[in-house]
Amino acid sequence: MRKTFLYSFGDNLELGERVLVDFNNRVTIGYIVGSVESKPGIKTITERIDGASFLSVHDVKMIKWASERFYSPIGQLFDLMIPTFVDEYAEVFVEPISDLIGLERLRLKDFLSVHGEKVLDNYLKKGFVKLRKVPAMKTPKPRLRELFVILNSSLGESLRIAKTPDEYDVINYLFSGEGATVGQVIEATGVGIEKLRRMEKKGLIRFTQTPILHNLVWEKNDLSLPSGLECKEWLVVKGSIERRFKVISDVLRKTLEEGKSVLYLIPLSSQIPYLTGMLQKYLGVEICVYHGGISKSQKAMTWFNAIKGEPKIFVGTRIGVFLPIKNLGLVVVESNEDESYYQFDEPVYDAVEMARRKALMMNIPIILSSTTGRIDDYHRLDKSRIFNLPDDSKNILVIDTRKQTSFLSDKLLEQMRDTLENNRGIIITVRRKGYAPFVTCAICGYTVICPKCDVAMSFHKSANLYKCHQCGHTEPVDDLCPKCGTRALYPKGYGTERIEKIIRYHFPSARIVRIDSDEMSYSTMFNRFVEFERGEIDILIGTRLVLHGFRLERVGLIAFLDLDGLLFQPDYNSRVHIFQQLCQGSEMVRNGKMIVQTSEVENEVIKHLFTFDTEKFYFKELQKRKDLDYPPFGDLVQVVLESEDPSIGWEIVSSCANSLSDEKILGPVEHPVFKLKGKYRFHFLVKTDALMRTLQKLDEVFTKLGKKGWRVLVNPPRLW
Template identity: 30%
Template structure:
């Protein structure tokens, strides 16, 4: 007998001795590889092989498979789609603690520590018509693959009814949220409805705690898994439903190889397991809405899009009052006088984007990245947001010796000082990654705002979580930094961001400050008109063969030597020309250097990434990302 074993370097065939005749797909094994011994996962068992000079499996590390056949199949499909090895995709599915325990031949967790919250004898659920669409109920009951796009606000009723129906069928459900911080409110609702059968799984848990929950899920001891990215791989033995809320969020896109999109992986897994998948959003991603338009997904409306909030657009060219316009200052003061709360959003951290000598114009840059250093007044320091490099802020210009400096482009630190000065006595809570580093700290700060705060200010987090009813004013200090990004998705991101802010509060007003009030995106936002916005944007993208009508593949070459990085990318460009592919580049990335490595990239337009990887052979010196969300 022979086994195909998935390693990080690829799949390899090994001989199975008689003592390993019981091994099946999903079992971890130790195998010789080059001059070392590696741990791999068996993905296939065969009676014969055409491979010559086959080495033997050294040891089996578990008496049973640790991954089911569904997850093994998923890893294979992911590897094919994302151009990665199956071993690297399997690595995503196993928590680090689990991998280490298996590698060292230890039990995953001690039996007494595995929680058990099985739902025994639960009566089948009879859904109410207004909460669960008949097509969704039918797909759950018949164990049939189908992807639903749930469009609109008030999606939670449908989610809860779908999960209850799934549990009534004796199966399990996965509920995905784009941010770890968003899971807290969801878990509270679910535990009040379903009891203790909820497992919360995400990467910020302590490794041991995460491994214990993972093992409990693998044994079927939970009914529902709530989490962010890693929860899509929850190893349920009898999975019946996957829900992806806010499916358009960029947070679902992995930031390291194989750069998978959790939304797409959820659909892949649902197809393998022959179960329904519900994607939900008030502003669906263009890719999902495109699939719904082509009847690949079934579009469902929540019927709760009638509530509209006024959006006031302030032209900052007419203002000379700094970060806050006169109108926003007035509305903030009126809101506080009524005893209500205010949320202010600014997509930049720190005090200033950079510091500049007023005598010669010198600006300090990061020595390891092609970006300016952000200025922090607290500590009088400069910091790079890409590599973490820090240095004291200069008191004398290193170019001309001048001592006069300007600090343009304010961030959350400066905004906090401005607010404290303008609204003395107001209780101000600031939320950004400079001061809140863990989900627990975020939860405490958010709870403090709900109970005691007057003004909440910060970066992305403050507009991603549902706010208390007492919040009646949201100020978007500036969306211009996002609109200025060299990316065809910038309008989609701004539209989605502001529309989600409208979803976040129940009543009141949104004030949007901008230096570009004529941007057509703002008219669609004021009219709550996603469909027209999609139609216009899609026409532009189709003209240039951009997603969603095609796929983009980004090929990135990096090196500590600039010439070497350029040489690698030019070699790839020559190979692509021979294969007849359309591409943009090879050229330096918008941020040419990060963490001491020079960066060059190519963007390839393809109809099917799997065919691209099948027809081309790319050097290992470059990294490849399918459907990139960040072009920087």
């Protein structure tokens, strides 16, 4: 639902408070978003759930703003602020309102066991008592195997306390490595969970959500942001994540010393162990983690810490912006240009824009830390609030692949060979997962297509199946062409799996690891980077996820194999995305080379590689967008309709576009991915200088045409 409803209640309620209401003859949870003068004939709120609000006034205002800004159901946004697990760890108390009954606060179950339900009902009706749900009365207990294990003291002190061979084994394993989970310790040493718990009681080890990076080398950097932060919004650009962290570390420390908390957003969960390790090592503070890859109990621990108001650093992915942190004093967004901050599924939102809004409403500073920043950062911020780190020298090689017959050019193989001989590591980036993105027939040209989507299925050789990366549909491999009947189906193109096979052929003695997000947990991915840095891995192969690690001293070469596919996509952001990826890659290399294989050596984006002048590139892009009324010089709304019948879908989407004739509209047309998950898609774009007006018109049209099947995306980082 994208609107609010009126109910009455005889007592004062707090903004953001949860209540039970009768909605369409069913009991439903509602959230208090405001109050108006009483009106006759409206329904009454059935019950207060918590007896108070977990949210601040600013939290409620932010949710209302996001609902309007991104055309998202307001109730779903509130559900992200107060997740369902809150009730699992809460207890209901009976609290006296009147002193006449001489009653102290009791747990509901204790009150019922002593006085019974009739007495409670009577007291509630007379207003003698009220029910109040108190959160965190039950302590969340995360699954131990998911937690990290760290030594509780120095190596010498630990060895002095240790008495058994098992304890020595665990201590030596933890000291030689970093960031080990309980599961990894058990597998490596054979020591069971009960023995680890006994070691914890002895003070030898402790369990934590985040690792401590003992081997991290602090990068020398005397630069730092002004401690006062007179400007409330700063953009810290260029340099590695470590250098940018050093620039803002004094501001983090000062915020905590003032007794306030920090919200630190990061795009991918695989980056969190490294960032939290830096925070713990150099600031020595408790870190609370919040993202979709941790267990419910871990999320609950962080959420309850957020509402307590004690000064802590909260690190999370985009969902972290919904943490109702009390006493928040600073917001930091790392790699704010990453599209992972945008939620394409309902409720749609942009976590970076919400973080900026949160900071603005609370009048607290926000720091956007990034290799390049977003293009609209340079349009919005003046230079006094942009903190540029000095550029390192770049060694870049662009290889023209127009005359190459192999997926790996001769020049690239030569550079890889030299890098390995110098005992340096290699990172290879490929856009697609699997063995090959297409499977075609050599005789008739038939391509294996997903039956639910209008896209080719990828071939995954390791699992011996065809897989659709849009809907997840899989089929067993068969080389028999269903069209001409010949056994001539063969894989075309390449993905990470095929590149791995080719590299193993050329470098049989190299230690090679492929990173695929759907096969690895965030902690495992982190450990792959640690193993790479230790010299236990020579070549890492992966999609753009490998660019979201951190600066690795061992990287001697990073190679981009197939960025050409992004250059000509029907998306106004594609050029910017390529530039951002290349800049991220360049920051991962120190005293090494970056290689880009391309058949578009004269392309303007490729030419900018040799300067990495972000401001110059962005200002050129901004001028083009200004001429065409693209963001940030207006808002772009993508309207998508999904229909089970293509003819009916075309008729409806055309009617919708025609109803908006006074708006600037591009389309409607068939979506580039016309069929997705069994439904046919059409879309059009609206350029607008009055977003609220346009969304209101769309809502009115949807009401007439039917609201089912529509998707509205405001300023998406890519067309959905």
